[in-house]
Amino acid sequence: MFHRIITAAAAVVALLGVFVSFVPKAEAIVCARGVYRAGCAGPNGAVVAHRAVAPGCAWVNGRRVCR
Secondary structure: OHHHHHHHHHHHHHHHHHHHHOOOOOOOOEEEEOOOEEEEEEOOEEEEEEOOOOOOEEEEOOEEEEO
């Protein structure tokens, strides 16, 4: 009886080792757009960009103001 338990435990450990070796690499990229700027974060770092505004315009309190 004890021999069967040890054999079953060894088989489970070996099977888990196989599953762990086939885990894919996670390379998720997350992006968000805010009121003042937008940005993305990925496995190699993050990037932030300010919103482009037409000449003579500006963002004031979250609103586009052109004069």
